[in-house]
């Protein structure tokens with residue numbers, strides 16, 4: 001972690017003031033010293049490989065060079081993983097760390113063209129394939145003998161997947177499906193790696209058999225020749241072009257012209273087509289959506305990791321950058337002394353912890369529910385779907401906002417590519433859209449909440465994530481005054497969520513008297529999103545309070561106290577951000593707001609000298625951060641000039657454009 005160069009004295013002075021043991025925090029954060037040792041081993045194993053180091057910063061490469069470099073590295077990384085596995089080390093976790101997490105983005109900067117192979121193609125075969133199909137495809141895919149993507153979205157439809165237009169028509173004579181893209185809007189558009197990397201895909205298409213359409217189903221389709229990599233007959237394929245970020249993912253397009261695949265290539269764990277063309281319905285049609293749910297759960301973990309990088313960069317920089325005297329005639333302070341600067345960064349640090357805890361909570365819930373599903377029990381699937389949708393939306397929205405605020409908190413230097421924010425933002429903001437656009441995700445949760453509300457009104461028992469609605473209906477909580485503590489703020493959010501759900505339901509019912517239920521839902525959309533968001537914020541806070549309480553029982557008093565301060569900061573900031581809803585629904589008064597404001601300021605002050613220990617404790621080596629502003633040694637000005645010198649323009653004193661254009665122009669008298 002420590003760099004060989006001399007640490008900037010401003011930063012080393014700060015480190016001396018931290019009151020808790022940073023390593024103890026690291027061990028707590030990564031759930032044990034063993035995990036920390038493994039994390040450090042992996043980081044060192046990959047990042048010390050000179051083949052994975054970029055001699056020229058990738059931002060100076062062309063689009064094509066960036067892609068080729070990313071493919072080269074992807075192959076190296078997977079080979080290195082295999083090396084580790086041959087030594088009996090690690091399993092799926094290594095892939096996750098390298099394909100999405102901080103280590104993966106340290107290597108690829110933007111992203112990896114084979115991530116979707118591991119995150120969606122393989123899970124789709126596992127989720128939707130029969131045991132025979134798994135036997136046929138999994139080991140080839142796992143060994144990367146074939147590389148696949150998940151081709152669902154089309155030019156015309158991403159959200160409304162029932163409206164997808166690609167067709168798979170069963171021909172009982174040849175026992176084959178015929179794939180077609182009937183028009184331009186049915187072209188597949190976006191799948192990661194599809195452009196020039198993958199040779200197979202899970203294609204989601206409308207199944208037609210015996211003259212009837214049976215809705216969307218997954219098919220495994222070969223796209224390119226396994227030797228020459230040329231697109232197969234009837235397949236049109238390419239890349240969709242430059243994007244805001246993630247430019248090394250090689251997102252592609254795909255169209256079919258009468259492409260035939262055998263019957264066995266429809267993934268048939270759930271729905272089936274028999275040889276004679278008879279369609280056998282699945283136990284539930286939403287089982288087709290399982291792979292999306294898996295990724296929504298994974299995204300949450302990624303948000304905590306990406307945001308932890310952004311806050312580390314912003315905070316370290318704020319502790320070495322000096323600007324603008326606060327008192328006249330006094331020296332310029334570190335910019336962190338400006339209270340407004342503290343507010344830009346400290347609450348975002350608290351969010352990292354809240355998102356990480358909740359991500360782990362959701363991961364456990366996902367594993368439990370999929371275990372139940374394997375036994376045919378679908379009972380908790382709607383609850384998991386509802387909570388994963390709103391968590392995906394809130395956490396990606398908030399992470400994107402927080403990363404941008406971190407960038408702004410570093411002033412002009414933060415706008416430089418070498419500051420590292422652009423790549424982080426590119427990854428985070430993409431997740432606001434992919435795997436379900438966020439507004440649509442909020443509306444999915446709201447649909448569930450309205451159903452739960454109706455159930456609760458009928459006296460039915462509710463699942464754990466919504467059980468607070470029962471308390472509300474029984475009249476508990478509603479008359480309590482607002483309490484300024486994490487559990488008091490949680491109660492206020494649950495009350496506000498319950499009242500907002502009730503109010504949305506009331507307006508929905510009123511509208512249903514003269515509108516169709518669907519149009520009534522559309523007209524009530526703004527309130528439904530609001531209800532969904534309040535519900536989600538309550539869940540994030542509840543999960544964190546419960547886990548922190550439990551997981552800090554064995555920690556030192558000093559660490560427990562800092563984590564308690566961070567939880568308080570998170571909840572006070574949350575309450576202040578939602579004063580509108582809390583004033584309207586949760587017995588909050590203007591004097592409560594004044595008190596919250598004072599608490600916020602007091603907490604910033606209290607955390608001022610411990611907060612560096614938290615970001616140091618995230619334990620990101622400089623290579624992971626990839627930022628001239630965030631290095632452990634804090635030597636930002638030296639880093640800035642060194643990075644500037646790597647610009648290709650700085651490799652010569654005079655650029656040829658001077659002789660070609662400037663000189664004739666400057667000498668001309670026109």
Ligand SMILES: CCC/C=C/C(=O)SCCNC(=O)CCNC(=O)[C@H](O)C(C)(C)COP(=O)([O-])OP(=O)([O-])OC[C@H]1O[C@@H](n2cnc3c(N)ncnc32)[C@H](O)[C@@H]1OP(=O)([O-])[O-]
Nearest residue numbers: 152158159160161162286289290292293385434435436440
């Ligand atoms: C590295 C990553 C790269 C990125 C990759 C990608 O982006 S890949 C591309 C990613 N693309 C996207 O993410 C596309 C986003 N779009 C979608 O997921 C769907 O089109 C939809 C969910 C918005 C609507 O679907 P619809 O019109 O069929 O549904 P509806 O609203 O009429 O509700 C019907 C019922 O289904 C239920 N239910 C729904 N989903 C699930 C689920 N996963 N599980 C369980 N249940 C689910 C729902 O609760 C409702 O239950 P109820 O109330 O009847 O008991």
Ligand SMILES: Cc1cc2nc3c(=O)[nH]c(=O)nc-3n(C[C@H](O)[C@H](O)[C@H](O)COP(=O)(O)OP(=O)(O)OC[C@H]3O[C@@H](n4cnc5c(N)ncnc54)[C@H](O)[C@@H]3O)c2cc1C
Nearest residue numbers: 150151152153157158159190191192430434435436437439
């Ligand atoms: C970086 C990246 C990687 C991707 N990777 C893949 C991949 O590997 N495979 C794949 O298949 N796809 C992939 N996608 C596609 C992605 O899943 C879709 O873009 C996403 O689901 C959103 O769909 P859309 O683009 O159709 O947006 P639209 O649905 O057209 O959204 C446009 C606007 O319409 C609004 N809107 C739409 N429907 C509703 C509604 N019902 N109610 C209210 N508002 C609505 C939205 O809120 C949004 O404001 C990727 C996308 C990105 C950006």
